[in-house]
Amino acid sequence: MAFADADDARHRLDEVDYLVDEGMATALFLALRLGRPLLLEGEPGVGKTSAAKALARALDAPLIRLQCYEGLTASEALYEWNYQRQLLAIRLAESRHERLTDDDLFTEEFLQERPILAAVRHRGPVPPVLLIDEIDRADDEFEALLFEFLGENAVTIPELGTFAAAVPPVAVLTSNRSRELHDALRRRCLYHWIEFPDGARVAEILRRSVPAAAEALIRSATAFIGEIRALDLDKAPGMAEAIDWVAALSALGATEFIRADAVRTIGTIAKTPDDRDAILAVLEQS
Ligand SMILES: Nc1ncnc2c1ncn2[C@@H]1O[C@H](COP(=O)(O)OP(=O)(O)OP(=O)(O)O)[C@@H](O)[C@H]1O
Ligand SMILES: [Mg+2]
Numbered sequence: 404m405a406f407a408d409a410d411d412a413r414h415r416l417d418e419v420d421y422l423v424d425e426g427m428a429t430a431l432f433l434a435l436r437l438g439r440p441l442l443l444e445g446e447p448g449v450g451k452t453s454a455a456k457a458l459a460r461a462l463d464a465p466l467i468r469l470q471c472y473e474g475l476t477a478s479e480a481l482y483e484w485n486y487q488r489q490l491l492a493i494r495l496a497e498s499r500h501e502r503l504t505d506d507d508l509f510t511e512e513f514l515q516e517r518p519i520l521a522a523v524r525h526r527g528p529v530p531p532v533l534l535i536d537e538i539d540r541a542d543d544e545f546e547a548l549l550f551e552f553l554g555e556n557a558v559t560i561p562e563l564g565t566f567a568a569a570v571p572p573v574a575v576l577t578s579n580r581s582r583e584l585h586d587a588l589r590r591r592c593l594y595h596w597i598e599f600p601d602g603a604r605v606a607e608i609l610r611r612s613v614p615a616a617a618e619a620l621i622r623s624a625t626a627f628i629g630e631i632r633a634l635d636l637d638k639a640p641g642m643a644e645a646i647d648w649v650a651a652l653s654a655l656g657a658t659e660f661i662r663a664d665a666v667r668t669i670g671t672i673a674k675t676p677d678d679r680d681a682i683l684a685v686l687e688q689s
Contacts, residue, residue, distance in 0.1 A: 405435050405436070406431070406436075409428040412429075412431050412435075413428035415461040415462075416431070419461050421454065421457030422600070422604050424598070424601075427597060438571040440574035440575070440576060440591060442538075442577075442593070443575060443578075444578050444595075446639065446641055450597060452536055452577060455534035455536075458575065464529045464532050466531065467518050467522045467532070467572070468518065468533075468534045469534065469535045471545070472537075473540060475540075475545055479517055480549075481520050481552075482515060482516055482520040483517060484509065484513055488513055489508050489513050492507070493508070519552050523552065523558050523568045523572065525568075530571060530573060531573070532575065535574065535575070539581045540581065549588065550588070550591065599632070602625055602626070605642070608642060608645075608646070609621045609624065612649075619658060619659040619660070623659065624649050627660065627685075628640055628644075634685070636673075636678045637677055648671040651668040655667070666686060669686075
């Protein structure tokens with residue numbers, strides 16, 4: 404069932420352990436209510452990918468996922484013709500001394516759906532959540548292939564015609580801003596920048612993600628993550644790193660913050676030699 408309002412969105416996402424502030428709850432509610440794609444940006448590990456996953460769980464909707472990468476093409480994202488089956492059909496027809504025309508070969512029988520067409524053609528009581536993850540990794544020409552879908556919830560296949568979604572899928576696009584996206588793409592989407600959560604929410608996310616961790620450990624880890632995020636690091640630790648760190652400390656049996664344990668597990672939060680040195684320097688002073 405769709406969200407009644409932003410508060411309902413926040414509440415139901417909370418039930419699936421995804422914790423949002425008012426801005427994010429409103430963005431998600433509006434994207435659904437207005438039937439518009441939502442473009443999410445934010446630092447690495449701030450919860451962009453998991454937002455779409457949590458949304459699918461909260462709505463009890465299927466999740467269709469398209470991971471973008473350099474060189475991604477329409478045949479992997481939209482649809483593809485099954486050449487092998489077409490070839491087989493041609494051979495079979497030849498053995499019967501028949502000839503197949505394009506009209507025989509470019510039919511639904513030979514069509515292979517890829518994530519975007521699958522989302523448009525999805526039949527079911529609940530529209531799917533379509534996650535188009537890390538769109539900035541795809542080449543910029545790829546974005547143009549999305550315009551029809553993003554603007555009209557439709558996919559046109561020259562040989563077959565236009566497929567329009569009966570109920571628009573809930574499209575969530577994410578970007579890490581490794582390059583600028585086209586204005587034309589941004590214009591077709593609602594936009595939300597995910598802020599790194601405040602201390603109270605970081606602690607609550609840690610409690611939910613690492614249930615075995617002691618409360619004292621969670622509190623001091625939250626404070627320490629906040630402290631080192633204020634440094635000028637190459638890769639400031641995100642939620643993913645904070646969760647890894649608390650899980651590591653907890654697995655080592657720590658129930659509170661002990662400097663020696665923090666040093667042993669530094670690889671979970673420092674991802675470059677310089678960051679390692681910078682964080683060790685802070686630990687020295689603590
Ligand atoms: N608001 C949140 N509530 C609950 N868990 C969260 C939240 N934000 C982040 N997390 C957790 O933090 C981890 C990282 O999140 P996720 O992978 O979604 O980040 P991302 O923004 O997609 O990162 P990247 O840019 O590296 O792909 C996940 O384990 C996720 O469950
Ligand atoms: Mg991600």
